[in-house]
């Protein structure tokens with residue numbers, strides 16, 4: 001059976017991915033702020049490096065897969081966490097664990113979002129992320145709205161994945177992303193309770209073509225497929241798992 005690492009594994013999508021992998025008999029090294037095999041704050045560069053060191057130690061024979069799910073939603077009080085965790089925390093783990101993934105010709109599934117495509121996000125912010133400039137990207141938190149930091153960061157993550165895809169594929173590593181739509185987890189529960197955004201979020205949820213919100217298991221099903229050999233010719237793709245929302249927003253752009 002395989003060896004996998006999952007971040008954000010204590011809650012929501014990461015928890016469901018971990019459960020499904022374990023149910024299938026795989027070993028999973030979990031990472032989260034608390035309640036995981038490795039507890040760490042992925043907004044912090046040195047803690048990311050320590051997570052990489054510990055996963056490398058625990059997966060000395062290599063990794064079959066990596067699913068960096070840890071992330072925060074747009075409505076977060078410390079907005080700098082959006083670029084630091086959602087983008088840099090994810091990319092640093094992927095890069096740091098690349099040798100372990102190469103060892104077993106493993107697969108990576110990133111978690112972008114269908115909000116990555118909802119509008120044209122701030123180009124300078126995305127350029128700072130893609131240039132790997134943590135300080136410059138974090139400064140945008142002073143001026144940009146949480147939704148712009150969130151959606152722009154998720155779009156930058158998908159772009160990073162597509163840009164890097166050929167180099168990873170050449171080493172036998174398949175890298176893809178899911179783009180979840182509205183999915184009921186701890187993250188969205190907080191939004192629905194927000195006095196500022198609650199009504200808008202409920203209306204948004206009601207407009208999902210499939211006529212229900214996503215569940216963490218829906219996202220995990222897609223992740224497990226992309227990790228599996230059934231997806232062996234799929235690389236560099238962004239799979240929308242959103243009940244048809246993206247198709248209804250942008251029917252002619254794909």
Ligand SMILES: NC(=O)c1ccc[n+]([C@@H]2O[C@H](COP(=O)([O-])OP(=O)(O)OC[C@H]3O[C@@H](n4cnc5c(N)ncnc54)[C@H](O)[C@@H]3O)[C@@H](O)[C@H]2O)c1
Nearest residue numbers: 008011012013033041042070071113180182183185186187
């Ligand atoms: N729920 C949705 O509607 C939705 C939609 C699109 C994308 N996403 C993405 O899915 C991923 C998982 O989100 P979720 O919905 O399961 O939310 P969640 O809040 O249930 O889980 C997120 C997990 O990330 C962990 N985390 C947050 N900050 C961290 C940090 N600094 N260091 C380590 N761990 C940290 C949290 O502790 C939590 O366990 C996120 O990247 C999110 O952006 C979610």
